[in-house]
Amino acid sequence: xxxxxxRKNIEDRSAFLGVVGLGYVGLPVACKxxxxxxxxxxxxxxxxxxxxxxxxxxxxxxxxPGLAELLWKVVKSGQFKATSEYETICDADxxxxxxxxxxxxxxxxxxxxxxxxxxxxxxxxxxxALVIIESTIAPGTTDGLVKPLLEEISGLQLxxxxxxxxxxxxxxxxxxxxxxxTMPRVCGxxxxxxxxxxxxxxxxxxxxxDLDPTDCLxxxxxxxxxxxxxxxxxxxxNEVALICEAVxxxxxxxxxxxxxxxxxxxxxxxxxxxxxxxxxxPWLLANAAxxxxxxxxxxxxxxxxxxxMPSHVSALLKDALASIDKEISGARxxxxxxxxxxxxxxTRNSPSEVxxxxxxxxxxxxxxxDPYVPEYQSDLWELATEIDAVVVMVRHSQYLDIELExxxxxxxxxxxxxxxxxxxxxxxxxLGIVFRGIGQGKVFT
Ligand code: SAJ
Numbered sequence: 001x002x003x004x005x006x007r008k009n010i011e012d013r014s015a016f017l018g019v020v021g022l023g024y025v026g027l028p029v030a031c032k033x034x035x036x037x038x039x040x041x042x043x044x045x046x047x048x049x050x051x052x053x054x055x056x057x058x059x060x061x062x063x064x065p066g067l068a069e070l071l072w073k074v075v076k077s078g079q080f081k082a083t084s085e086y087e088t089i090c091d092a093d094x095x096x097x098x099x100x101x102x103x104x105x106x107x108x109x110x111x112x113x114x115x116x117x118x119x120x121x122x123x124x125x126x127x128x129a130l131v132i133i134e135s136t137i138a139p140g141t142t143d144g145l146v147k148p149l150l151e152e153i154s155g156l157q158l159x160x161x162x163x164x165x166x167x168x169x170x171x172x173x174x175x176x177x178x179x180x181x182t183m184p185r186v187c188g189x190x191x192x193x194x195x196x197x198x199x200x201x202x203x204x205x206x207x208x209x210d211l212d213p214t215d216c217l218x219x220x221x222x223x224x225x226x227x228x229x230x231x232x233x234x235x236x237x238n239e240v241a242l243i244c245e246a247v248x249x250x251x252x253x254x255x256x257x258x259x260x261x262x263x264x265x266x267x268x269x270x271x272x273x274x275x276x277x278x279x280x281x282p283w284l285l286a287n288a289a290x291x292x293x294x295x296x297x298x299x300x301x302x303x304x305x306x307x308x309m310p311s312h313v314s315a316l317l318k319d320a321l322a323s324i325d326k327e328i329s330g331a332r333x334x335x336x337x338x339x340x341x342x343x344x345x346x347t348r349n350s351p352s353e354v355x356x357x358x359x360x361x362x363x364x365x366x367x368x369x370d371p372y373v374p375e376y377q378s379d380l381w382e383l384a385t386e387i388d389a390v391v392v393m394v395r396h397s398q399y400l401d402i403e404l405e406x407x408x409x410x411x412x413x414x415x416x417x418x419x420x421x422x423x424x425x426x427x428x429x430x431l432g433i434v435f436r437g438i439g440q441g442k443v444f445t
Contacts, residue, residue, distance in 0.1 A: 001128030003163060003197050006093055010200045013037040018092035020117050022049060022082060024060050025134055025169040026098035028067060028176040032205040034074035041089060042082040053082040062345050066177045086120040094201060095121055098134040098169060107283040109138050111145060118146050122153030130163040130197060136223050136281055139288035142166045142188070142216040164190040165198050166216045168223030173276070173346040184210040188219025224288075227281035228299055233267045234278075235302035238309055241269035241439025251439025252421050269439045271393050271419035272309035272351030274340025279303070279349050309438075310354035313419050314362070316436040317391055320415045323434055326388060329363030332412070334387045336380070337394025337420070338370040345372035352393045371398045381410055389415035392422045408433055 001009075009015035015038060019030040022044040034040040044050055052059045056075040058068040074080040089095055099113040114135060121131060131150060133142060142165075147158050156162045170183040185202055189195030195213035202211055214222075237255070244251040255266045273279055282299050289296050318328055340350040347353065352368070359366045367383045370376040384390065384407060392399060399422050408414045408431050416428055418437040428435040 001093060001126075003130075003193050006128070006130060007197050007200050009093060010197070010204070015093040015201075016041070016091055018043065018089035018095040020044075020086075020089070020095060020097045020121065021099035021113075021135070022053060022059075023098065023100070024064075024173065024176055025171050026096070027053070027058075027060060027071070028064075028171070028180055029096060029098065029134065029169075029205070030080055031067070031070045031074050032177070032180055034077075034080035035070060036204045038079070040074075040080045041092065042080065043084065043086055043089060044082060045084060047084055050082040050084050060176070062173055064174065064176050070177065086124050089121065090124045090126055092125065092129060094130045094132065095125060096132045096134050096167075097121070101135045101137055101284070103280045103283040107286070109141075109284055109287050111137075111141065114141070115145065115149065118149045119153055122150045125150075125154060125156075125162060127156055127161050128163075130165065130194065132165045132167050132198060134167055134169045136168055136227075136277065136284060137166070137220055138284040139217055139220040139224060140291065142190075142220060147190075159191055159194075163194045163197070164216065165194055166219040167198055167202060168219055170223075173341075174344055180205060181207050182209060184212065186212050186214060186219045186222045188214050188216040190216060221285075221288075224281045224285035227277050228285045228302075230267075231273060231278050231282045231306060232298055232302040233265075234270075234273055235305040237267045237269040238305050238438075240266070242312070244439045244441070248441050249439075250425075250441050268421075270309065270351075271313050271438065272354065273306040274349040274351050275346070276348045279306070310351045311358065313351075313355055313391060313393070313417060313438070314358050316438070317359075317389060317415075317417045320417060320434045320436045321389060324413065324415070326413065326415075328359060330365075331388040332365045332367065332386060333359055334367045334369060334383050334390045335359075336369050336390060336392045336399060337396055338368050338373050338376050339394055339396075342395040342420075343372065343397055345370075345374075347373055355391065355393065370394070371396055381406075384410045386412045388413040389417065391417045391419065393419050395420040395422055404428055404431055404433065 017033050017038045017040045019026045020043045022042045030040045030042045049059045056072040058071050097117055099117045102110040104110050166188040171179050187195050187198035199211045241251040251269050258264050258266045286296050286299050338352045339347055356366050368376045369380050369383050414433040416433050416435050425435050425437050425440050
């Protein structure tokens with residue numbers, strides 16, 4: 001099949017689509033293309049996930065508006081089916097790959113899943129197939145890992161025997177379907193015609209936002225750079241917060257006034273950076289430079305600053321307790337917020353996880369509250385009773401309504417560390433609460 005034939009089959013929806021990896025990236029994509037009228041086969045190595053999907057049940061945790069209903073509809077209509085058998089993609093015209101691409105403790109990319117999926121695709125794909133990597137990958141991976149493996153195993157040559165592209169996912173937990181429909185996408189193709197074919201395909205599920213054709217390397221650089229940009233800017237806000245603490249300033253006032261200046265957008269300081277992509281993607285970008293022995297300073301340093309913030313929160317707590325002759329060891333401490341993001345139940349790479357581990361190692365009795373995380377939804381006021389200190393780690397909307405007077409009256413010892421500018425520091429201190437806040441004024445001894 002030529003790309004011209006494929007474009008016709010995309011237009012009339014007769015193209016047969018395969019999606020490898022049915023997680024929070026692949027499953028919604030498979031459902032959206034099935035809803036658009038394509039026959040879609042999904043491949044996943046987890047049999048229990050395959051069974052759930054074929055029963056029309058959504059295996060993705062957390063609140064994902066519309067996904068469960070859409071999955072049920074496309075499975076029951078027969079448009080979408082899941083399997084663990086790679087052989088089923090032997091007739092697929094397009095194969096999208098959305099398997100995990102983690103980064104190890106050594107900050108090196110873990111491409112085992114990508115390698116395995118690519119090898120299985122190479123063994124089964126038909127001549128003329130278009131393979132599109134949606135996973136976030138280090139720059140150079142499409143050309144340096146995926147292409148040679150597909151050629152070696154399939155015996156086909158790129159751009160004559162098969163086609164290759166990279167269309168990086170831009171999903172967000174809680175908005176999986178919405179982001180697929182409304183986020184612009186970069187379509188990197190192994191040839192310009194391949195990129196144009198990708199635009200034809202994605203235009204069907206992406207509403208009227210930009211789909212930008214380019215090459216695979218550019219697409220890899222865009223995705224990893226967009227998230228590294230965010231990590232570096234969060235680190236900048238955190239470093240300004242540390243300066244404000246040292247000199248007695250208030251970073252929130254500083255940030256508000258800085259952001260009044262045109263072309264300034266200082267992000268929010270806080271307790272660190274969690275989630276599935278921001279802590280990881282800078283290392284994928286940096287990995288490309290490592291390969292070329294290009295010395296980097298900003299990207300690793302920004303990661304170090306953001307990874308430092310949970311320990312800075314515990315230092316603020318230690319300082320606050322010390323001011324009333326208490327120690328972390330033996331103290332009962334309530335950590336408010338365990339998700340990595342406000343008003344989310346996602347706890348992946350949560351800074352709270354780091355803080356809780358440290359406090360427990362230091363001998364504190366730690367209680368956790370989070371209105372979104374099932375295991376931490378006990379009554380906040382019961383948890384706050386007889387507490388020596390409260391540490392606010394996430395700016396959940398529910399916390400914004402908490403009355404400081406009531407909190408103080410409930411606690412045993414009025415110590416409050418505010419990692420996300422939830423409370424008014426002056427009101428807290430006027431109430432006699434020992435207050436410390438990220439980036440807030442106390443000359444931190
Ligand atoms: N964070 C800060 N200060 C900030 C912004 C975020 O400390 O000013 C922290 C958050 O608390 C969280 C982490 O950083 O722990 C990541 O937050 P995030 O808002 O970046 O949310 P993510 O991780 O879901 O990032 C996603 C990404 N979207 C995609 O990959 C499609 C990212 O590229 C987006 O920029 C981000 O959402 C967004 O803008 O919401």
